[in-house]
Amino acid sequence: MYLYTAQAMREADQRAVAMGYPSLLLMEAAGKQAASRLLQRFEGRAVDVLCGKGNNGGDGLVAARWLAHWGHPVRVYAAEGQTGDAAVARQALLAHGLEIAPLSAWEPAPHSVVLDALFGTGLRGPLEGFYAALVEKVNQSGLPVVAVDLPSGLPHRPHIQADLTVALAGLKNEHLFYPHRAACGRIVLESIGMPPRALHNPHLPEVLCKTSMRPLLPARPGNAHKGLVGRVLVAGGYRSYTGAPSLAALGAYRTGAGLVTVAYPADCVVNPPLEAVRLPLLEWNHADLQAVRAEAVAVGMGAAAGGVRAALAALELGKPTVLDADALHKQVLSAYVKAGLPTVLTPHPGEASRLLEIPSEQIARAPLEAAQALAERYPGLVVVLKGGPTVLAWQPQEAPLSPPLLAVNSSGNPSMATGGMGDVLSGVVAALLAAGLSAWEAARLGVYLHGLAGDLASKPGLLAHEVAEALPSAMRQLQLGGVRDFWEPC
Numbered sequence: 001m002y003l004y005t006a007q008a009m010r011e012a013d014q015r016a017v018a019m020g021y022p023s024l025l026l027m028e029a030a031g032k033q034a035a036s037r038l039l040q041r042f043e044g045r046a047v048d049v050l051c052g053k054g055n056n057g058g059d060g061l062v063a064a065r066w067l068a069h070w071g072h073p074v075r076v077y078a079a080e081g082q083t084g085d086a087a088v089a090r091q092a093l094l095a096h097g098l099e100i101a102p103l104s105a106w107e108p109a110p111h112s113v114v115l116d117a118l119f120g121t122g123l124r125g126p127l128e129g130f131y132a133a134l135v136e137k138v139n140q141s142g143l144p145v146v147a148v149d150l151p152s153g154l155p156h157r158p159h160i161q162a163d164l165t166v167a168l169a170g171l172k173n174e175h176l177f178y179p180h181r182a183a184c185g186r187i188v189l190e191s192i193g194m195p196p197r198a199l200h201n202p203h204l205p206e207v208l209c210k211t212s213m214r215p216l217l218p219a220r221p222g223n224a225h226k227g228l229v230g231r232v233l234v235a236g237g238y239r240s241y242t243g244a245p246s247l248a249a250l251g252a253y254r255t256g257a258g259l260v261t262v263a264y265p266a267d268c269v270v271n272p273p274l275e276a277v278r279l280p281l282l283e284w285n286h287a288d289l290q291a292v293r294a295e296a297v298a299v300g301m302g303a304a305a306g307g308v309r310a311a312l313a314a315l316e317l318g319k320p321t322v323l324d325a326d327a328l329h330k331q332v333l334s335a336y337v338k339a340g341l342p343t344v345l346t347p348h349p350g351e352a353s354r355l356l357e358i359p360s361e362q363i364a365r366a367p368l369e370a371a372q373a374l375a376e377r378y379p380g381l382v383v384v385l386k387g388g389p390t391v392l393a394w395q396p397q398e399a400p401l402s403p404p405l406l407a408v409n410s411s412g413n414p415s416m417a418t419g420g421m422g423d424v425l426s427g428v429v430a431a432l433l434a435a436g437l438s439a440w441e442a443a444r445l446g447v448y449l450h451g452l453a454g455d456l457a458s459k460p461g462l463l464a465h466e467v468a469e470a471l472p473s474a475m476r477q478l479q480l481g482g483v484r485d486f487w488e489p490c
């Protein structure tokens, strides 16, 4: 499943039409499904449908017809001048004997619900004048609002603040990225019958979801022993950052690693899980690390200035590696690019800002672009840019001229914004690398499982080790089909 821009969705629509699929069928499905989702949530309220001139308005006209047909009180307010499918939708509505009032006549009615079909993906630029005032009037009415496809006005201001958004055919950027996502309220995705071939577009970012992530779960053979399912070496720790390697070790064990060894400076007190092997070191050197039996390495957590030395020593092991926190330095990344090892780097926006030398606000505003820039700068390394949502990018070394592969995570929640969460993630990804997944697979599944565990454990004051403890349930639920993507109806 992909994440669409307005342009990419228009192209999908055009491909469907070129394949012979009538666009009117899409509008009919869109309107009917929006109407039924509205009723599911706001049954018993009269509905005011506000329709623009374009196809988003056409969806609203279809919705109004079905609402009336099903016997619900509905008032329709629409702009003049529909063309194409939207004009057909208007005719069909009139044929049912409904009246259409001008948008300027709309006044909030107590106990009603507003269906916002003013603007969708065709909006060009911010709303002004009459439409800006109408959107403000809807927001100030205090009435519940169901938005068709997108809250009208997004991605600009002003925009509708919706309680429910019925996304059509595919998720758009605004449905996943803040602050726009907050304007959508609950999001339900309706396929509206769009032919899957029309939606197919591997140049778009992938949305990590249960369907694509489940097949990546490593199988545990019946004759499994701890040396067969992936062993992880965690290398990190510095005087005041002693928890980080322990959390990474816990993340790795809870993702199924067979054995975890924690290497840390001998002058710091690290308390890894009882099940971990401890390796206190006087100096970060390759010879000591070489003795550890491990199929993957996670390096950097809380290692302070030692992070670079630890990462360069780990590089000589020639194993798939996760680089986090104090290992995220340009000289380290360049050395890993040169080595061509499966490598995942997991910066947060502050670390990405340091690596890219751009302000972290710019990264927060356009995380996909930032992850893409890092992937292009360090070809072959998989970039996991942590945030809400976490995004991923990878420029395969063997295809330097193709655009990087991109992905956006759909699991996780704001309660995960606490210390140590990234350390757990490093351990999760390292365990999946050790289990034999490629760097791109391990990073995507790791990010998704970590978010899913955060969703299962979600509560105010959530701690990183609690997310690690929820990982086994997350994996079990994903395996057994018990997971719900956030856009699925309840």
Ligand SMILES: NC(=O)C1=CN([C@@H]2O[C@H](COP(=O)(O)OP(=O)(O)OC[C@H]3O[C@@H](n4cnc5c(N)ncnc54)[C@H](O)[C@@H]3O)[C@@H](O)[C@H]2O)[C@@H](O)CC1
Pocket: 009, 010, 012, 013, 026, 027, 030, 052, 053, 054, 055, 056, 057, 058, 059, 118, 119, 120, 121, 122, 123, 124, 125, 126, 127, 128, 131, 148, 149, 150, 168, 169, 192
């Ligand atoms: N896959 C698809 O592409 C489908 C799209 N459908 C609907 O079609 C919508 C897109 O339809 P359209 O492309 O017709 O676009 P919209 O209906 O979103 O908006 C286009 C209208 O808005 C006006 N407009 C644009 N910017 C404006 C501004 N800043 N201020 C005032 N007016 C402005 C345009 O002149 C035009 O009349 C989707 O969001 C969805 O609701 C569905 O009907 C079914 C299938």
Ligand SMILES: [K+]
Pocket: 056, 116, 117, 118, 119, 120, 147, 148, 149, 150, 151, 152
């Ligand atoms: K809308």
